Amino acid sequence: MAEREAQEVEALRERLEREARAGGYHLNPDVEFTSALVEGLLTNQARYGYPSCPCRRAAGERAEDVDIICPCDYRDADLDEYGACYCALYVSRDVVDGKKEAGAIPERRPAKREDRPQFRGEAAPAGSGIKVWRCRVCGYLCAREEAPEVCPICKASRDRFEAFAWPPG
Amino acid sequence: MEHVDGTVDPGGVVLYALSTCVWCKKTRALLEELGVTYDYEYVDLASPARQSEIEGEVMARTGRASYPTICTPTDCVVGYRPDEIRLLLGL
8 A cells, every 4th residue: 555545544544533432433443454444435435436335335326325325324223233333344332342243244235225225215204113212411312223322412321311202003 | 257276176166355345355365364266356346237247146146245255156155254154165
């Protein structure tokens, strides 16, 4: 890798790490591994005009690939279930602490184009059937399967969240 | 399709990978550590027509299209799963 590219990779890796920390997320602490992923993100940015997931084949059109632009639509569900996102750029606290290992995980992105979030259409209104969690400390609300590991606003831990609204049924 | 000569040839080993993917790199490193003779193709660097062709083939054989996918004439392993890959290759 050329010197300039190495600097670019390091600069982006540092920025992503800073942003992850600020939002209650963790970048994979394996710097060599993470740098290789960041290099892939820069390659895709140059190739497609957006940083799509280095571990997924991009179609090359933003509308097609919008769900796999990093951070992808599937990151948080994979963090909750497997302790890492699909490419393992983002990992859970347990992985950072060495209690769990990040490995190969199944692809959560629907194989069928029409099942992907950007093509689901009007049949089911966006957000229906999704739980809403409330941070008891600062009141932050988020609609997702599980409360986040850390509140991105006040940094309170997951166990400080309460159910705010449950989907009917 | 690129060819890598190793010391062991399980026969017809093909790796479909992405040039940007770290798990694909790890898979190649494993194959080279095992000294396997194999062919590989970087799907993201192929022509659009070839990409669709590979995608269709991988879908048909594994029910999904994700990479790395490593195949022998009889079976495939999806993802960097060293134990399953060794088993697939009989090593």
